[in-house]
Amino acid sequence: MKLKSRVLVVGGGAVGGLFAWRLSLSSTMSVSLVCRSNYQKVKTSGYLINSAQFGASTYRPHAVYRTVEEAAEQNGPFDYVIVALKALPNLYDSSERILPAVSPTTMILLFQNGIGIEEPFVKRYPHNALVSSVSFVSVKQEDSGVLKHGGFSMLAAGVHQSRGSVWESTEQLRHLFDAFESQGVSCTIEPDIQPYRWQKHVLNGSTNPVSVICGGSSCQEMVGNAYCRRLLEESMEEIFVLGKRVTGKAFPGVDGIMDPRSATEYIESIPVPVYTSMLVDSQCKRPMERDVILKNPIELADKYGVHVPHMKALYALVTMIEETYSK
Known part of the structure; x- marks a missing residue:
């Protein structure tokens, strides 16, 4: 009997929990999870998942660990390590956190938001296969171990x-993605994933910080206000210009988003209120992914000579808001 591939998902929040669930249903994968704040709940009761796409379910992971060290000692070595941690380079290095689980043959997959997330992994693991993956999915953890998922899930990835x-690395990635697709997750493998990463960033880099500054508005409420809609579209335009300058390519147009106007129209069409992850973090007084969402693109803008005044203003404001947490 062919052995199952061993997968470790590091980060058991909304994205990590959802994709671990789908992957665990495949007959070819054995999936373990490293959880932090929700460890006890997931270890005891698993995840309670309400998915518009897949239906309601309880997911009890094969193995749940509090640390990567425990996972590596008890269930390693791993064929795949999926990094679903928040990308917070100003606080910690995600590449260092997975170190105990990475063997010479481990493929590392980054399921993280933002721009410029790959470089720390390239430096630390120069001989491992590294995959940059972009998830197009609406999912949130409403309570510890309780996930609410919309009607769509897609992964776009490329061998970085x-x-x-x-x-060889593409075939290894394809083996994993075949398992995802067998469980209803749409997958695409691209020779250059960066245009997809910038495509997702059109929404991430605009709605996330603006929602925090607005004090709690949903994405639909923001586009419903003429002044805020204009702010969003002008911020999105900076991302389109910068992303095309950096990659030298047009964006792929996922969800029909080809320009700022189509992006705000897409938000308008979503039937249920959408609240950004940065807003949720801000409301819970948690660190926000401000560096990978704003600081890294701003540094690229300075490098490539692209004018991004809205992005710089948003970064200054969310940084000040985050600094109030400790006061």
Whole structure:
């Protein structure tokens, strides 16, 4: 009997929990999870998932660990390590946190938001296959271990760094994505994933910080206000210009988003209120992903000579808001 591939998902929040669930239903994968704040709840009761796409379910992971060290000692080595941690380089290095679970043959997949997230992993793991993945999904953790998922899930990924030939690494990635697709997750493998990352950033880099500054508005409420809609569209325009300058390519147009206007129209069409992850973090007085969502793109803008005044203003404001947490 063929052995199952061993997968470790590091970060058991909304995105990590949802994709671990789908992957665990495949007959070819054995999935373990590293959880932090929700560890006790997930360990005891699993996840309670309400999904418009897949229906209601309780997911009890094969193995749940409090730390990566425990996972590696008790269930390693791993064929795949999926990084679903918040990208907070101003507080910690995600690449260092997974170190105990990475063997010479481990493929590392980044399921993180933001721009410029790959470089720390390239430096720390120069001989491992590294995959940059972009998730197009609406999912949130409403309570510890309680996930609410919308009607769509898609993964777009590309081999950022190969182990051996690019073909070999792509086949290893395809094996994992075949398992995802067998459980209803749409997947695409691209030779260059960065246009997809910038495509997602059109929404992430605008609605996230603006929602925090607005004090709690949903994305639909923001586009429903003429002044805020204009702010969003002008911020999105900066991202379109910068992303095309950095990648040298047009964006793929996922969800029909081809320009700022189509992006705000897409938000308008979503039938249920959408609240950004940065807003949820802000309301809970948790660190926000401000560096990968704003600071890193701003540094690229300075490098490429692109004018991004809205982005710089948003970064200054959310940084000040976050600094009030400790006061």
